[in-house]
Amino acid sequence: MFAVNEFETCQAADADHTRNIRGWLRTGRRITKRCWWDQETINLERVFCQNSGACGSTYIVKLLNENGVGRAFHEKKPDLMEVGRQHYEQPMPVSKLVRILRYTRHDVFFEANNRLFSLTREIARSFPNAKFLYLHRDGTEAVRSAMSKPNVESYLAEYIGFRGSIAGPADLDPFTRFCHFWSNLNRRIFSDLQTLAQETRREFVMLRFEDLVKGQVSPLEDLIGQPLKMKTRPPVNVRPLRPQGKFPAYEDWTSVQKRTFGEICGPVMSLIGR
Numbered sequence: 001m002f003a004v005n006e007f008e009t010c011q012a013a014d015a016d017h018t019r020n021i022r023g024w025l026r027t028g029r030r031i032t033k034r035c036w037w038d039q040e041t042i043n044l045e046r047v048f049c050q051n052s053g054a055c056g057s058t059y060i061v062k063l064l065n066e067n068g069v070g071r072a073f074h075e076k077k078p079d080l081m082e083v084g085r086q087h088y089e090q091p092m093p094v095s096k097l098v099r100i101l102r103y104t105r106h107d108v109f110f111e112a113n114n115r116l117f118s119l120t121r122e123i124a125r126s127f128p129n130a131k132f133l134y135l136h137r138d139g140t141e142a143v144r145s146a147m148s149k150p151n152v153e154s155y156l157a158e159y160i161g162f163r164g165s166i167a168g169p170a171d172l173d174p175f176t177r178f179c180h181f182w183s184n185l186n187r188r189i190f191s192d193l194q195t196l197a198q199e200t201r202r203e204f205v206m207l208r209f210e211d212l213v214k215g216q217v218s219p220l221e222d223l224i225g226q227p228l229k230m231k232t233r234p235p236v237n238v239r240p241l242r243p244q245g246k247f248p249a250y251e252d253w254t255s256v257q258k259r260t261f262g263e264i265c266g267p268v269m270s271l272i273g274r
Contacts (some may be wrong), residue, residue, distance in 0.1 A: 032108045042106075044109075047223055047224060052192065061112050073110070082117050084116055089164045098125055109224075110224060134189060136222070136274075137208070144246065150219075168180030
């Protein structure tokens, strides 16, 4: 059975949703089609770019869009931030997640979305022919990017969703919390992709952000099944910087910051070959 919040999440994916009997019936028909009947759409090949944020997810989608790749989305609405976070904190029923993913992502060919970080195995269950790209960035640069935002605490709360254990204890400073956040997301993504590969032989592709922006896109081209005429594009900075400018590069961090990063993020850096 559909819970009210699940029904509303599905409705939010449609521009024409209305809160009346006609709107509810329309959504009900679409749920039936998208989640169960339309096996052709369910079995389409599609690519999900798993990432931890602040690592080029906007860049990669803009690159695809400018190369004419259709149905390529960055954090498609609804972005499922709450669903991903809740599933990380306390696993939700797989059948519910499959319904939500099939309904809200039925028209996706490519999506880069760090809010889906905990849903890799559920995405694979929802779409049997889905492929996965793991886009990752050097942790020191990801932390630096996040810490360069103005009003960083508000930014982290609003756009990253620092709640529960995902970013460590709430009383820690923003730098330490983002270290926990980066570590937890990347550990979860890598672990789930490895487990999926072992259980189903569904391989995944890893791509460094640093290689992506240099135009080394052959792994991406192979994955989407088409060449990209444009290999690079201008950098993407979607948020303004803090008044004092960018957060310092790693070599200018304090000894405490370097030690904190090493203790929290070091094991995951090694895990993903950094």
